[in-house]
Amino acid sequence: MQKTASPAPLHIACSNCNLRELCLPVNLTGTEIDQLDDLTKLKHTYLRGEHLFRSGAKFTSLYAIRTGFFKTRIEHEDGREQITGFQMAGEIIGMDAISSNAHTCDAIALEDSEVCEIPFASLEALSRELPSLQRHLHRILSREIVRDQGIMLLLGSMSAEERLAAFLLNLSQRFAARGYSPTAFHLRMTRQEIGSYLGMKLETVSRALSNFQQNGLISVNRKSVRLLDLPGLQAGFDPKQSL
């Protein structure tokens, strides 16, 4: 397709994967896209519950989610676990492993999913030749840092209900960015997993959801959620105002 002398496309229609994170903002020529496509041609599918990788495994590749939903978790020796993120289509998993050449978390499919494997050595090599790809890789790594620090803020200085509201709004935004409804969606994870992510117990998650519902902020039934009052959620729900 790069036969046409047309200017480089504004963003890449990555033929191999749904690489929102990796491809979208990069300005490349057709040949360069081909090189990138080469990089991302390894595809795999994972069924619900399967591991994409396990903590301790040797690091070779990053993984871009084409379709589906994953969670990542780290485990303390005493068995305590912390879910460090929920990843959806277009997002990248595995960046924690670059530092030590071994994965530091488990990645597990929450529904049947398809991923692109991106051999990291090749990505590094190509990014040496394509400054805009290099730039973009750095941005992606940095974005993960910013995301994690946002969660630190959440965990460190917000109440259980505020954390849950922020979580729902974050999902909402990410679904919207993918063309799905921002106000009605299906939770792929259990209350326990939400709780682990947000630093609270599953009962507290359940109570907070019920509470939101009673106050007209959401309607929830099992795993399906409808956000009814986005500004109300954003404002942080204050139970004292509502008796």
Added chain:
Amino acid sequence: MQKTASPAPLHIACSNCNLRELCLPVNLTGTEIDQLDDLTKLKHTYLRGEHLFRSGAKFTSLYAIRTGFFKTRIEHEDGREQITGFQMAGEIIGMDAISSNAHTCDAIALEDSEVCEIPFASLEALSRELPSLQRHLHRILSREIVRDQGIMLLLGSMSAEERLAAFLLNLSQRFAARGYSPTAFHLRMTRQEIGSYLGMKLETVSRALSNFQQNGLISVNRKSVRLLDLPGLQAGFDPKQSL
């Protein structure tokens, strides 16, 4: 100096800065070191309380701490703040800003400090030419991700005393790595700052420290701390065992 046929040095004695993070594990020839030195020749000093940068400021450079001590913090609009880290000599600040070209946190000197400024565009350019530098940059970014996720684990699934014990042990390790005593050191930050970092109130920090002292794990007076029982701290102090 690569005139000599001697092998590349095992690590770099960075003439400009105390770049433990940036330089140490990189294998480079003399010329290459010179290029890197060029990159890090901008030096500045900051007095206690001064800002290295503020949230929102345009991103141009990373900063490597030569000497001194910094904190980084993010602020929620409602005034809540979360301290995201305490950085000491040899560590790098500013990586969060790569993603959006603007700093997302404030960096403030906790004591008089000296930093190297590393223009990021130049670092990217040089790392395109030196694969081992590129690799190392990626490792540093990834290490920050791992660090942040460790703090998420802390905040999400540990008790106040466990968090504080982990914090003290982390400081201990980092001082030890710099040739200082791992068991006797001076806290550069207030109880309130420790609390903000660990997601608890200053009173809780103070009580926990007193509690550790009463149980012979540490001795503490104001800002000076002595760790008396590292294994005890590591095991996580359980107040029920000790009546």
Added chain:
DNA sequence: CGGGGACTTGATACTGTTCAATTTCCGTGG
């Protein structure tokens, strides 16, 4: 259609917060 995990809800316990009173220390200015 049956079994078991996921979820909800209630009662109670406990960790950590809040409010408040003191004490200690450090830097500043007389």
Added chain:
DNA sequence: CCACGGAAATTGAACAGTATCAAGTCCCCG
């Protein structure tokens, strides 16, 4: 050099938010 003022830290008591324990319901999957 000492005195002073204010921030930092400690400690206590009451309170709030969340965890824990327990019982029961609902579904989803086999």
